[in-house]
Amino acid sequence: MLKNLYIVSHTSVYNPHNLCYGQSELPLEENFTGDFDWIKERLPTIKNTLVISSPLRRCTKLATYLTSGEYETDIFLSDRNHGNWELKEWSVISSRSIASLQKDPINYAMPKGESLSQVDIRIASFLRNLQAEVKYESAVLVSHPLPIRCLLAQILGLPLSQINSLEISFGSISKINLACSRIEYLNLNALAFKT
Numbered sequence: 001m002l003k004n005l006y007i008v009s010h011t012s013v014y015n016p017h018n019l020c021y022g023q024s025e026l027p028l029e030e031n032f033t034g035d036f037d038w039i040k041e042r043l044p045t046i047k048n049t050l051v052i053s054s055p056l057r058r059c060t061k062l063a064t065y066l067t068s069g070e071y072e073t074d075i076f077l078s079d080r081n082h083g084n085w086e087l088k089e090w091s092v093i094s095s096r097s098i099a100s101l102q103k104d105p106i107n108y109a110m111p112k113g114e115s116l117s118q119v120d121i122r123i124a125s126f127l128r129n130l131q132a133e134v135k136y137e138s139a140v141l142v143s144h145p146l147p148i149r150c151l152l153a154q155i156l157g158l159p160l161s162q163i164n165s166l167e168i169s170f171g172s173i174s175k176i177n178l179a180c181s182r183i184e185y186l187n188l189n190a191l192a193f194k195t
Contacts, residue, residue, distance in 0.1 A: 049136065
């Protein structure tokens with residue numbers, strides 16, 4: 001039975017043109033290995049630990065670094081699909097579309113993309129499958145800030161409308177202790193430790 005869950009966000013991406021991205025591939029910032037080292041130092045020994053990553057390169061690079069390639073990928077941990085907005089500069093997306101998203105952030109889906117509630121549904125499915133993993137005591141998940149917020153909200157019993165109260169930055173580690181009678185939650189942020 002899983003007792004400890006470590007949920008790691010990928011590190012910062014190189015995005016000088018302020019592109020909308022979700023399931024599109026963007027490279028990591030230049031000096032990502034320093035953040036990788038910081039994360040690795042704070043995780044348990046990966047041996048006998050289940051490691052699952054989003055299949056997007058910004059996550060698999062980190063998972064490879066942490067495990068020397070001994071990890072699984074799961075598409076359910078992927079970032080939100082922004083559909084027709086993918087790789088467009090935020091400044092060229094119509095203000096009407098942005099207003100629709102702001103009016104209904106939970107149910108609005110970008111054209112050919114996903115709504116927040118759809119991301120939440122796939123994360124719920126992933127979590128059910130993960131809880132069935134009885135041969136591991138610990139798991140490390142490498143994903144993206146939005147799916148991580150959904151996952152934490154489900155575990156902590158927060159409504160979807162409050163997920164933005166969970167601060168998940170690039171390169172952060174969230175730990176959930178599932179062995180207690182109450183859930184313990186801790187989030188560490190690489191940027192906070194470096195300043």
